[in-house]
Amino acid sequence: MNKIILYREESCQGESVTIQNTIADLSAVAFSSSASSLKVVGLHWVAYKEPDLKGEFNIYGQASYNNLGTMDKEIASLRLVTEKLDQPQITLYSEVNFQGRSANFQKSSDDVSTSGLTKVSSQKKVEGVWVLYDDTQCKGNRMITFAGDEIADYQQAGWKGTVASLHCLKSSDKVV
Known part of the structure; x- marks a missing residue:
């Protein structure tokens, strides 16, 4: 199962939301520009600073991210990376x-x-x-x-x- 869990507080604490598919606007789940940490299970995710999968971005692989640095409270949309990565x-x-x-x-x-x-x-x-x-x-x-x-x-x-x-x-x- 591929998913990303966004948390309102650092160190994967506080209120959270779990996303399993690409979402063009996190305001649809009342979590736009709210995440301070996250956890990725499975495939990579691209986190964008703007809705509609636009703007500055970071790509996150499978791990827990206790601090999001420049993406802190900035993530507005997410794309699940489903592309095969073995033969770029x-x-x-x-x-x-x-x-x-x-x-x-x-x-x-x-x-x-x-x-x-x-x-x-x-x-x-x-x-x-x-x-x-x-x-x-x-x-x-x-x-x-x-x-x-x-x-x-x-x-x-x-x-x-x-x-x-x-x-x-x-x-x-x-x-x-």
Whole structure:
């Protein structure tokens, strides 16, 4: 059984709510922007700061999280990660509409320019879950992408930067 339990107090104490499926707005269960700790059982969950699975996010793997740091009392929506994580893949393109130079990745990269890409504008052939960063060493602004996501133009999709590094979610990851 996959579930996430949100608690109003740190150290998994106080009033709680158990969620078993993706929920676009935690206000539906009177728990929006209320969690100070959580526990994950089973698969990973993505916690977003805005409703409708938008905004800044953290990914939580199976464990108890006694303190949520920057996500404290900020979680507004949740997505259960059901994608298979054992064979990650993403193809990045230098130009919009999957044009120009391309590079295929099957593992995380601290600097995509080492693959010959100095600019990244689109993506496809996504398997697994990937976190894309606009700076090297998996730093800076970030965006999450899931299996099947094809983005023909990052800027039109709301991504202001280019991809400089990326991290593929592994089943062993605790917090991303």
